[in-house]
Amino acid sequence: MLKILILDIYPSDNWRLVKDTAGGYGTGNNFGTNYLGKIMNFFVGKTISMPPMSALYIYSILKQKKILVKYTKKIEQIKNISDYDFVVMPSSIIAHETEVSALKKLTNLGVKVFIIGIFANVKKEAYQMKNSFVIPGEPETFFLENDLDNLNKFFNNEGRSYFGKPFVANLDDLPFPSWDEYIKDYSLKNNFLSFNNKDAIPIVATRGCPYSCFHYCTYPLQQGRSVRFRSVNNVVNEIKHWVKLLSAKKFVFRDPVFSINRKYTVALCEEIIKQGLKIEFLIETHLNNLDDELINLLFRAGLRLIYIGVEFADNGVLKDNKRFTIEKDSQYQIIKKLEKKGIMVKSMFMLANPEDNEQTTMDTIKYSNLLPNQLVQFSVFTPYPGTPAFKQFENDIVVNKMEEFNQYNLVYKHKIFNEQLLNKYKQIAYKNFYFDIKKLYIVFKTFVSIFRK
Structure with missing residues (x-):
């Protein structure tokens, strides 16, 4: 064998x-x-x-x-x-x-x-x-x-010419990942989803992303720009499989943009509700894909945590990165609706973009506090090999190891920021947000979650 x-x-x-x-x-x-x-390294390392x-x-x-x-x-x-x-x-x-x-x-x-x-x-x-x-x-x-x-x-030479198919044509052909074997030795965690330490099962309904941020984003490299869908029944059957086998209640959808097709998303949510599945799940999506009806349906199906990419407060920085977004007032209103519905929102922002300066950075930090989100993430603009952004900054890379490209380090020569100055603003960003008295309950729940089983 x-x-x-x-x-x-x-x-x-x-x-x-x-x-x-x-x-x-x-x-x-x-x-x-x-x-x-x-402290944050310890917390996040223990919770995800x-x-x-x-x-x-x-x-x-x-x-x-x-x-x-x-x-x-x-x-x-x-x-x-x-x-x-x-x-x-x-x-x-x-x-x-x-x-x-x-x-x-x-x-x-x-x-x-x-x-x-x-x-x-x-x-x-x-x-x-x-x-x-x-x-x-x-x-x-x-x-x-x-x-x-x-x-x-x-x-040998016979196999070196193998090219194969770049993408899985029918995602339903894939067996369910062997999470039951994996958790015998390792944990599957996202404690921010319900703040408990139970296994959070990764699952995918779609692959592919057609959005314009492929300028710096690597998902289109990995999955292509055409969206491929598993059948609704196949996804729901996998959820039922883990509910039965592992008593799973938490699921993390790993789709690049979960609700990119409204009709498909509605059908999936309706089937989860119809099957009476009492689960909670996390998605990442674009605010432009959400409306009142869909928010209500997602909540009924079990959505409790949503990641959204806001990225930048300054419109000039947005344009430079070829990043599409909706107007700030609409961002606020949609996030507020999610929050009122009982869906926790994690807004993701990006620092040290090529056109960023200290003022635009502080604008982004202040904006993160104005939005009614409960969680934030501040990553660093990273020109990844294989993307158009890397070709633009290839001669300005300042690190020697690829492992430095972790989305939290400054890897290219910025006209304003160096690592020390950037770290100063990263600390301001996280301190201003999580040390706000309104956010202390999240810090406390995160701490307690580490000790739960």
Whole structure:
């Protein structure tokens, strides 16, 4: 029987590292080294956790094909790695150097390694070695369609010309990810959803994003700009599966823009309600896709936490980043409706954009406090390899390691900001928001959630 190891390794940083975010490049919430930054690193690291979904989809596909498969984040836990016929390694930008270092050691030992993920496709030259093979496109198709008894061919000239299909054509063909196996050793968490420590099951209804922010966003690189949909029944059947098997009540939708198709969203919500599923879930979407009727329906279906990208307060900065948004008054009104309905809102903002200065940065920070959102996130503009933004700033990159591209570091030469000045404004932003007396209950509930099981 074939034995395959899924080796999902990370650097030993003292903050949350998640490869599934930022379109599969991953993010690392490094809030800084001062007192407040260390506290936030600890909190977020303890409250949010999940692996790359593609790794667990592949786990299920292999198990379905009667392959002996194991998932681990710790290479040192594998005593005899040569006992495995193949290793599958998820790639990312936040663990790039760590992955490449481990890959060199493995391939030098003669271990044959398949590399998955969009970042390895973008930086193929770094991952392609004598005993490694970078799987093109979405890797689930590769393991669904290929003869797994003949995988050795991909490590000689015969298989090097394989291109495969870039995307999974029918998402219903995918088996449900093996979360039941994963949680035996690792946690699935988003404690901000209901502020409890129960498993929060990642789930996806759609892949693909057509929006204009592909200038700097990596989701279109990973999933394409055409939106693909699972059938409503397939999504609901997966929810019911985890409710029955794991007594799951919390779900995190990993769609780039959950409510991008109103008709589909309505049908999904109505089916969840019809089936009597008592669940709570989190989505990320665009404010432009929400109206009173849809907000009410989403709440009835179980929506309790929503991520929205506001990004910038200054219209000039928005235009420079080719970012579409709605008018500020409409932003306020929609967020207020969500808040009154009992849906917690996390607004996401971006600092150190190319056209930002100290005044526009303070405007964004002040605006984050004016909105009736309960949670905020301030990330840093990052010109990711593979995007048009990277081509624009390629000669201005100031860091030596790809792992620095974690969406919380300043990686390019900004005309105003350096790392020290940016950190000053990051601390102002988080302190002004979360040390407001109206937000202290969220800080307290977050702290308590760490100790719940």
